[in-house]
Amino acid sequence: AYIKRVEIRGFKTFGSKKISVPLDRGFTVITGPNGSGKSNILDAIRFVLGDLSARSLRADKMSEVIFDGGRLGSSEAAKTAQISILLDNKKRQIPVDTGTVHISRKVNRRGISQYLLNGKNVSRSHLIDILSIAGLSSAGHNIVMQGTITRLTDITPVERRKLIEDLI
Amino acid sequence: AYIKRVEIRGFKTFGSKKISVPLDRGFTVITGPNGSGKSNILDAIRFVLGDLSARSLRADKMSEVIFDGGRLGSSEAAKTAQISILLDNKKRQIPVDTGTVHISRKVNRRGISQYLLNGKNVSRSHLIDILSIAGLSSAGHNIVMQGTITRLTDITPVERRKLIEDLI
Amino acid sequence: KKEVFVEAYNEIKESFVEFFAKLTGGGIGYLSQQNQEDPFAAGIDIFVQFPGKNSRLIASASGGEKSVTAVSFIFAIQSMSPAPFYLLDEIDAHLDAYNSERLADLLKQQSATSQLIAITLRDVIMDRADRLFGVYIQNGISKLVSTKIEEVTS
């Protein structure tokens, strides 16, 4: 169940004009200068998978991930941030009977999020249940945020055992 | 009160044959492959300045900083780890009446440390009192360990204010 | 439950040795249960022996050595339980040239098993990409340029 593409609109440094990021099923690499938006793309993926922690998205509250207008000024700020993700589902790892699964999340300035699954409104908890069956989550050993690679070596031996327990 | 040189013997990857590291009063740069001993040199400086936290030296207990013999085997392990540091004191920032100040610390396999100040045995607390007058300490905003540079930006606003308070 | 755990643990343990050797060019890394009879009473240690050195607990390792060890652990878990994708943000930040090169090769290899999306500032990793995106910013707005790397076949 890999990610075919991510669509970003009004999220962090991504303006109101939607940007579509098609991902390779093998090895995709993202590069660019400091502050250009690389980590923001990864934040977008975690956001659409249901991350509730504004803090882990480097924001004080969830509404802060909404594009603030950039150099064009706050009059050009977005009203909502929206991320969509298209997941391959040929092997039906996600318990939804479609060959690809489309997930979308939009947050407004009051910090309220709406989720869509294949175009249909769903509650976050329903979405999380479905995603977890496929091993999809906004956190886990498979997501290494910037500066955290040595976490796996710095955790305690007991935490390390628990990590393995949680996998099975 | 800058560091003129550091002498390392039996400490971490530094074997029983003493190594003397003369430092420039301006800009000294240390480079080399992963695991070659660069950060160990900085650990040595913090160690001789009285660092009591084995954990911050990446050891479980203080005796673990003693050279373990390397590829030559544990028969070649050192019995003690010793660091000496020669500090410039022309401006008498350190309240000792010598133009340079020599500080030494040796730890044995039972984890017991001995401190020497200009060749004379002193208690750690006496040494710490003298060093702190000169603004010398094994921790502080002037010592940035590997992977911690963004700490100053990640601390809370209140912690940041306290940092400034502690300077005056 | 204990058997399920032990089976998973042994599989990860075995893969860890393999990946660590690959990433370090012959180093010996191993996991070790602190309590063999009752694994749930204690934790799991990581011991590493880098080429030319002694075997030591991971805590004393250098920044680059810890990064290499963590990556070995991640792919060891992948062997037993592959995640659908991996998001890797600048995991090469503390690696020297020699280790970055090995990491780049390993990422390329492992991307056959799971989708890998990696952020890097290093050429050696960009060079192995199937698809490469350059991100840049204009008036505070991110823009992307894409380079799909195709095999040249005449």
Place this chain on the structure above:
Amino acid sequence: KKEVFVEAYNEIKESFVEFFAKLTGGGIGYLSQQNQEDPFAAGIDIFVQFPGKNSRLIASASGGEKSVTAVSFIFAIQSMSPAPFYLLDEIDAHLDAYNSERLADLLKQQSATSQLIAITLRDVIMDRADRLFGVYIQNGISKLVSTKIEEVTS
């Protein structure tokens, strides 16, 4: 006591703006007291405006941006209260080429005020050293080679 604090704070505040501008090529960074009347009741925020962007609290900044901001803060403190020496272990780990170059220049400059000892894997920083040490390991034992960089005067 409050006056002493406010005086120190203002000095650091002013220097921070200066160093941030230097390190970012014209960016605007500033400290801000959360409670102006009673500074001890609250904390100190850092706002940063990188060239081409809006002013934002430091929390949302990127890894490289945070590194640059932290370094500006360290040297801002140095202006008011210089430490005898600075130990800087791979503070450039997350910087791109452009920011590393500016950092290298700044470290060279500030080494006139206080002794700086920096660990790096980057050429651009090694090139500015007054003294450069290469560390390598043999049989698990560290060895050093030293290159003192002398001005060539004929």
